[in-house]
Amino acid sequence: MTSENHTDVSGFLLLGLSEDPELQPLLFGLFLSMYLVTVLGNLLIILAVISDPHLHTPMYFFLSILSFVDISFTSTIVPKMLLNIQTENKAISYTGCLTQVFFFIVFVCMDNLLLTVMAYDRFVAICHPLYYMVIMNPCLCGLLILLSLFISIMNALLHSLMVLRLSFCTDLEIPHFFCELAQILKLACSDTLINNILVYLETSLLGVGPLSGIIFSYIRIVSSILRIPSTGGKCKSFSICGSHLSVVSLFYGTCVGVYLSSAATLSSRRRAAVASVMYTIVTPMMNPFIYSLRNRDMKRALRKLISAIPSFLWLCHLPCMWASRTSQKK
Template identity: 80%
Template sequence: MKSENYTGVLEFLLLGLSQDPEMQPFLFGVFLSMYLITVLGNLFIILAVSSDPHLHIPMYFFLSILSFVDMSFTSTIVPKMLLNILTGNKAITYTGCLTQGYFYLVLMCMEISLLTVMAYDRYVAICLPLHYTVIMNPHLCGLLILLSWVISIMNALLHSLMILRLSFCTDLEIPHFFCELAQILKLACSDTLINNILVYLVTGLLGLGPVSGIIFSYVHIISSILRIPSTGGKYKAFSTCGSHLSAVSLFYGTSIGVYLSSAAHLSPKTTAVASVLYTVVTPMMNPFIYSLRNRDIKGALKKIISAKF
């Protein structure tokens, strides 16, 4: 087939999770509910951290940024999906698809960076408690967040610019509910070797690096906790990082599951369903993880609710 570049006028078709008309009302209701819970839950976390002076410390500062990223991450994907289900129109413009893919990459990378930064924060708090306020000063916290944003933006920009050089043919159906990078590359008529090499290289650097940092932090954290003589001291130390460890396990567990399903060459529909776990379920669950396991957050939320009512 002759390669033609239709990038000025083409549209992609997002096939979604199911093409069964009877399933559309059910999917719309489920994802609308999950989206509203995600937005409200993360907004409550941000409001709680910003309104309570006792929570103006690095751990909760990073948590509020994570809530903002989770809320933005879901908002990049779910509203378009709901619109497509509601209208029955699966089309997304070329520009819209690239824009969605760009913000997806930015926020995905930012999520990984934040979980790594939060692991370092817990490492310093538990392993170097006497130096915590000196090391985790406002300047370093701001610098870590700024560096995370810069890396995330540059990574997404690099991939997006590399996509602009590709030509697309007439088969423009994406068997997914959002414009994932891998799915876009499969539709290209032109050579994607450089793009694929870039994907594997960046995934290796931005995947293995943070994972290694998180593992390093928690190996030292667990080692320090085990050296605490009292059971109460061990419980208190572990409770300060239990929420973060749960969030890390949920995010990496679901995203690795999606990666393995892709590597196993399972059907595109199976991969799309698995992607729901880290794109929708994880951002929805994080507020519950941090609010249910954290007394300070629960206290701040109770103050907000009592003040409203």
């Protein structure tokens, strides 16, 4: 097999979830629906947090950032997949593939770090309630978001620059529906030892590290809750953490499941691609439902926001009505 330098590589082929032509319309409709639900649900969370003064707290500030990251996360993957299905063209350019790798790493890392920040927020709220607003002040909240973004961008940039040094073989088929870093490294003809070491190191630091922080926070949270004398106080404290804990379990559970089940054979890689749908598409879609259905303040803000939509549309229509009547008088 002959090798080519990356400068001669025009692009890759994304094989997708299935090559069966009869399944393509079904896959297109399914993923388009899931994408629209994800965008609409997370957008409603953001608008509800912005519009309701009662939600201007650190917890809901982090939630709105998480919703924005989830929209960006799925928008990095799904539109290109839908375009490939609709046009029956599996190609993605070399530049487009590396761009997708970069933004995918940025947003998945940002998701990971945000869940850790939200766990710390819940830890302070329950274990140090009297000092909550002092500790979680706007300056610290903004600093935590900027630090998470900086780490995510630097991590993605490092991986992307390391891919640029690789040369690729003539077999450029990726058995996945998006450009995943691990799949690209398998196509390289040059030595990928440094890249693989970097992946394992990054997984240890930015995967195990934040997860350990979340587990430690919840150990302290559970310990504090058990010391609460009243049953009502315990239930209220558990309900505060319930939504976040559900999202953490869904995110990490699907990620760990995908990468533990990944194997070298083509069939296993296809199964891993199908399983990847869980954390790349299903998890961002489920987050708004988890947070809204388990949170009375969020449900109240969403009802208020949705009830205000007809009035907003009517106000937007007023200029058109006025222009129409003016033209009729003339």
